[in-house]
Amino acid sequence: MRILLLLLLLNFSVFSQQSDSAFIRxxxxxxxxxxxxxxxxxxxxxxxxxxxxxxxxxxxxxxxxxxxxxxxxxxxxxxxxxxxxxxKRGTTEAGWIRTSDKLLHKVNLLALGGSIATDGTLEADVVEFKHLDELKKATRKQVENKIVFLNQPMNEQDIVTFKAYGGCYAIRGYGAVEASKLGAKGVIIRSIGMPVDGHPHTGMMNYVDSVKKIPAAAISTSDAEKLSALLKTQKAQFVMKLNCQDYxxxxxxxxxxxxxxxxxxxxxxxxxxxxxxxxxxxxxxxxxxxxxxxxxxxxxxxxxxxxxxxxxxxxxxxxxxxxxxxxxxxxxxxxxxxxxxxxxxxxxxxxxxxxxxxxxxxxxxxxxxxxxxxxxxxxxxxxxxxxxxxxxxxxxxxxxxxxxxxxxxxxxxxxxxxxxxxxxxxxxxxxxxxxxxxxxxxxxxxxxxxxx
Amino acid sequence: MRILLLLLLLNFSVFSQQSDSAFIRxxxxxxxxxxxxxxxxxxxxxxxxxxxxxxxxxxxxxxxxxxxxxxxxxxxxxxxxxxxxxxKRGTTEAGWIRTSDKLLHKVNLLALGGSIATDGTLEADVVEFKHLDELKKATRKQVENKIVFLNQPMNEQDIVTFKAYGGCYAIRGYGAVEASKLGAKGVIIRSIGMPVDGHPHTGMMNYVDSVKKIPAAAISTSDAEKLSALLKTQKAQFVMKLNCQDYxxxxxxxxxxxxxxxxxxxxxxxxxxxxxxxxxxxxxxxxxxxxxxxxxxxxxxxxxxxxxxxxxxxxxxxxxxxxxxxxxxxxxxxxxxxxxxxxxxxxxxxxxxxxxxxxxxxxxxxxxxxxxxxxxxxxxxxxxxxxxxxxxxxxxxxxxxxxxxxxxxxxxxxxxxxxxxxxxxxxxxxxxxxxxxxxxxxxxxxxxxxxx
The missing domain is CATH 3.40.630.10 (Zn peptidases)
Structure with a gap:
């Protein structure tokens, strides 16, 4: 009896596997x-x-x-x-790098989701950090009245790109709060995108009630590389205008x-x-x-x-x-x-x-x-x-x-x-x-x- | 001793795996x-x-x-x-469908690699086959003096697309020979490409010494679908000019x-x-x-x-x-x-x-x-x-x-x-x-x- 039952079960299991396989096909x-x-x-x-x-x-x-x-x-x-x-993103959204020779360089920029607008045009000296922790360790003097530029690339050595995304998420999510704590006027981040190209990548950012809200935007990875290279040899200003609003x-x-x-x-x-x-x-x-x-x-x-x-x-x-x-x-x-x-x-x-x-x-x-x-x-x-x-x-x-x-x-x-x-x-x-x-x-x- | 040796070997193997893994990284x-x-x-x-x-x-x-x-x-x-x-492909390579109302419809076409040129412009009635075997079974009357149109799509149900490619290869490789055996003037194939789009896909075709060479070209998959739809309700001619040459x-x-x-x-x-x-x-x-x-x-x-x-x-x-x-x-x-x-x-x-x-x-x-x-x-x-x-x-x-x-x-x-x-x-x-x-x-x- 037990053997018969076992055979029946085996048959059923084989049949079931075959019918599964046919149905998946x-x-x-x-x-x-x-x-x-x-x-x-x-x-x-x-x-x-x-x-x-x-x-x-x-x-x-x-x-x-x-x-x-x-x-x-x-x-x-x-x-x-x-x-x-x-x-809602405003209609006029624009950004420029101003180099020490006073020339302007247009960048591809998108306000981060949830950002406040700029009050007219916002222009300030840029200070670059490679990581949110680097910003957190900065002094008020380094950051105050400046636009913070968070330039952390995705880690291209991560095989699964979502891991690299997880590693960068903080600059977008918490960059504005940390920059504002030190008196920054605004924040721009390197887009959380894998290739170096001209597309800015937006995404959600956060404010907290206890910290003054400042405007936040993402610039394209190629613009981030360009700005970073400029900052190695000179001071630069960043100019931005965001018209976004929370309804x-x-x-x-x-x-x-x-x-x-x-x-x-x-x-x-x-x-x-x-x-x-x-x-x-x-x-x-x-x-x-x-x-x-x-x-x-x-x-x-x-x-x-x-x-x-x-x-x-x-x-x-x-x-x-x-x-x-x-x-x-x-x-x-x-x-x-x-x-x-x-x-x-x-x-x-x-x-x-x-x-x-x-x-x-x-x-x-x-x-x-x-x-x-x-x-x-x-x-x-x-x-x-x-x-x-x-x-x-x-x-x-x-x-x-x-x-x-x-x-x-x-x-x-x-x-x-x-x-x-x-x-x-x-x-x-x-x-x-x-x-x-x-x-x-x-x-x-x-x-x-x-x-x- | 044997235990020691075994331990040494195990150690070596673990070390070797670790060093492999580090090197691959x-x-x-x-x-x-x-x-x-x-x-x-x-x-x-x-x-x-x-x-x-x-x-x-x-x-x-x-x-x-x-x-x-x-x-x-x-x-x-x-x-x-x-x-x-x-x-070498010629400079002038072109194809048209001529419908029964005598209107011409340009198609995207590429001569197949190895094809002879047309002698001036080649125009003839089109006869469609879905598979090389279908052509092989055709009568001389069906095919003689016509342009054979081999319209076999890649099998989209093959999970690995190379399998689907293997299933279609014969129309490109042997279509001209089989069509010529039955007296065709030329052959056009549906491009061996997966999507339905406007890109013709070329590739190698073959002649054999014992069979008259006829011109062979691939038309885009979307042109193939169009031509096939037309042929369901009317006769159509195909017009082509190939200038390719073997050096x-x-x-x-x-x-x-x-x-x-x-x-x-x-x-x-x-x-x-x-x-x-x-x-x-x-x-x-x-x-x-x-x-x-x-x-x-x-x-x-x-x-x-x-x-x-x-x-x-x-x-x-x-x-x-x-x-x-x-x-x-x-x-x-x-x-x-x-x-x-x-x-x-x-x-x-x-x-x-x-x-x-x-x-x-x-x-x-x-x-x-x-x-x-x-x-x-x-x-x-x-x-x-x-x-x-x-x-x-x-x-x-x-x-x-x-x-x-x-x-x-x-x-x-x-x-x-x-x-x-x-x-x-x-x-x-x-x-x-x-x-x-x-x-x-x-x-x-x-x-x-x-x-x-």
Missing amino acids: KIYNVALSEGHAYENLRSLCKDIGARLSGSAEAEMAVEWSKKLFESYGFDQVYLQPVMVPYW GMVPSYNVIAELKGTVFPNRIITVGGHLDSWDTGEGAHDDGAGVMHSLEALRILKQLNYKPKHTLRVVFFMNEENGNQGGENYARWVKDKGEEHIAAIESDRGGFAPRGFHCDGPEDKLTFLKNLEPAMRPYELHIFEKGYGGVDISPLKKHFPGIPLFGFVPDSQRYFDFHHAPSDVFENVNKRELELGCAAIASLMYFIDQQF | KIYNVALSEGHAYENLRSLCKDIGARLSGSAEAEMAVEWSKKLFESYGFDQVYLQPVMVPYW GMVPSYNVIAELKGTVFPNRIITVGGHLDSWDTGEGAHDDGAGVMHSLEALRILKQLNYKPKHTLRVVFFMNEENGNQGGENYARWVKDKGEEHIAAIESDRGGFAPRGFHCDGPEDKLTFLKNLEPAMRPYELHIFEKGYGGVDISPLKKHFPGIPLFGFVPDSQRYFDFHHAPSDVFENVNKRELELGCAAIASLMYFIDQQF
């Missing part, structure tokens, strides 16, 4: 031959464009997304209201669609990315690719007539870039509704060729992920590791301790060529790379739904 | 922070340009390469003479540099790519990236003051694209010189993010390769498999049975966006992706030198 075939993600991304980038929280474009992006969800006939499509910050909180939405679970409708698996983007470029990789990955994963499962056991929910989160109100509100709302949330997947690392997934969760869920390796190896996925899930889904951990969060991991090499920069446009997303990401995520959703 | 640091490959590739693409065998550009590329090798102070730099075919064999060179082996100077490890390219675009990925990978790998080892046990030789092969005279002559010449050739590495799959290496060789060498996985995993290499080495190095197998040939495997997703097309330009190569390839290849050279 079908997912990839649909993604690569009948995919919608690339055309949808084109429309989001070109018909809507950049879509910072609170902007008219973000409002249109919500409408556009809801209509698209509805066109696919999911079981339910709805909006979840969230209040989001509305910060407080305004209403917006997360956009949500569902395939209802046939066995456990109250147990939720969420997949998502963020619909908002910075206001430069088109938010193509960050995070147009991520929302298209998520939607397409659900659409593919529906096209294959897959009947999920659990409820599969795609969420286009609003406001990841400058507040994470979408993610915070979503997690609270799910909890308040009394839903059981069993897993979440996020894609927010661009639309590049897939390498695998990270898991932020308990050991058994990491083991689940690692066990997918043989099934996913034919699709060139090889990273199945402990790691970060994502900003939008991370608040779920507060309300659902033990929930596994899965972060999609595409190749990272080109991400910081485009991140928060005018170059983050549709043309820099490759169709196949995007489609392979959709299929990888749909595959993970399938395995979670089958095995959880 | 140094290789990557040089490649990423002090690399020459990207600037060298820029110069090859912009100062020399496309460089088909026999062309003035190919001659300049040989001179350029030799000077560059000499500037690095390798132990030996020299040219190896080879005779190569010289085929027979001319002298050229492989360009070679060496670091002499300190223990086994007569045992050779070769690394190479091909210096020639098609005459459209700049041969940036194919195979500018491969030659720069190879040179940079040797340069990095030299910069690190590495003293190889075996002689490390970089070869810029001439004429991979349309004859492989460089590869064939190199293998014979090495054999004739009585050298012992112990391994060869080739890079000819573009300058994309590395995934690993293929090994074409005996089981123990495949095991050697697989055993590198733990050391190379931090660098995101995960493919260590049996597979093809490369066109240039493959003739070595004839003369050195059992020699392991290693093929560098970068990510393949974007390769056939650019392959043999006007879009294969420097701007489409990413600096970090290129540099990571150089480091991966230098690492493999190091391990071969240490362990063979």
